[in-house]
Amino acid sequence: MKSVKSLLLIVATTVALASVATVKALNFGADTEKDELLKQLTSEPISIPTPTDFERWPEPVYVYSGGTNTASTADATGHMVDGVKVIYYKTLVWGDVVADFSDFKAKVAETLNDSRGWVRAGLKFVEVSSGQDVNVILSDPASLGITAGCSSELSCTTWANQVIINDVRWREGTDASRAGGMSARDYQHMVVNHEMGHWLGHYSHIEGCDAGGPAPIMLQQSTGLRGCDSFNAWPLDFELWTLR
Numbered sequence: 001m002k003s004v005k006s007l008l009l010i011v012a013t014t015v016a017l018a019s020v021a022t023v024k025a026l027n028f029g030a031d032t033e034k035d036e037l038l039k040q041l042t043s044e045p046i047s048i049p050t051p052t053d054f055e056r057w058p059e060p061v062y063v064y065s066g067g068t069n070t071a072s073t074a075d076a077t078g079h080m081v082d083g084v085k086v087i088y089y090k091t092l093v094w095g096d097v098v099a100d101f102s103d104f105k106a107k108v109a110e111t112l113n114d115s116r117g118w119v120r121a122g123l124k125f126v127e128v129s130s131g132q133d134v135n136v137i138l139s140d141p142a143s144l145g146i147t148a149g150c151s152s153e154l155s156c157t158t159w160a161n162q163v164i165i166n167d168v169r170w171r172e173g174t175d176a177s178r179a180g181g182m183s184a185r186d187y188q189h190m191v192v193n194h195e196m197g198h199w200l201g202h203y204s205h206i207e208g209c210d211a212g213g214p215a216p217i218m219l220q221q222s223t224g225l226r227g228c229d230s231f232n233a234w235p236l237d238f239e240l241w242t243l244r
């Protein structure tokens with residue numbers, strides 16, 4: 001595992017400039033630009049609601065760790081079955097985790113295919129042991145801390161197809177989620193949907209609510225509600241689009 005992490009850091013260093021360029025290129029400023037990009041990326045476009053005013057495509061708020069994946073190659077990993085895009089994922093462990101891995105695997109599968117989740121955007125998630133599009137990783141904080149672009153405090157998604165869930169947050173949530181009365185299970189739903197949302201193409205965070213209501217899934221609820229009325233573990237209607 002150490003060699004994999006070392007490689008990741010080396011890759012991160014060597015392609016950092018390229019990654020920054022890619023992220024900037026994807027930080028589309030107008031809907032027309034976004035539509036053009038989506039046409040290129042989706043062979044079978046799904047219905048994409050117009051983002052509301054408060055999703056303004058701000059500058060990316062975190063840095064990707066490098067790796068070889070870019071959005072322009074993402075579509076090559078897509079698999080349409082009966083009109084549904086199948087996302088193949090693999091679950092992994094990094095470091096010394098406390099959470100039960102079997103329980104983690106079962107709960108991730110439950111969240112990803114829940115009828116309230118990203119399946120509403122025309123996706124289906126299938127767990128595999130090889131040939132995956134994306135890795136869903138249960139990680140101890142120390143391993144997250146040495147992953148470029150991530151921190152030991154929270155969970156993280158990297159440009160190298162890694163949706164990384166922090167073992168401590170998985171078990172305990174955050175100060176904000178606990179204070180707000182979010183259940184441990186809802187926090188788990190939220191963090192899996194949020195991080196998978198980044199991988200699906202929601203690269204930036206939504207920074208607030210225009211008129212109260214539940215927090216969008218792509219708002220960083222781990223650190224607070226930013227003017228929204230309530231915690232929410234599932235993508236809202238206007239968030240039901242994907243670049244995958």
Ligand SMILES: [Zn+2]
Pocket residue numbers: 194195198205220
């Ligand atoms: Zn995030």
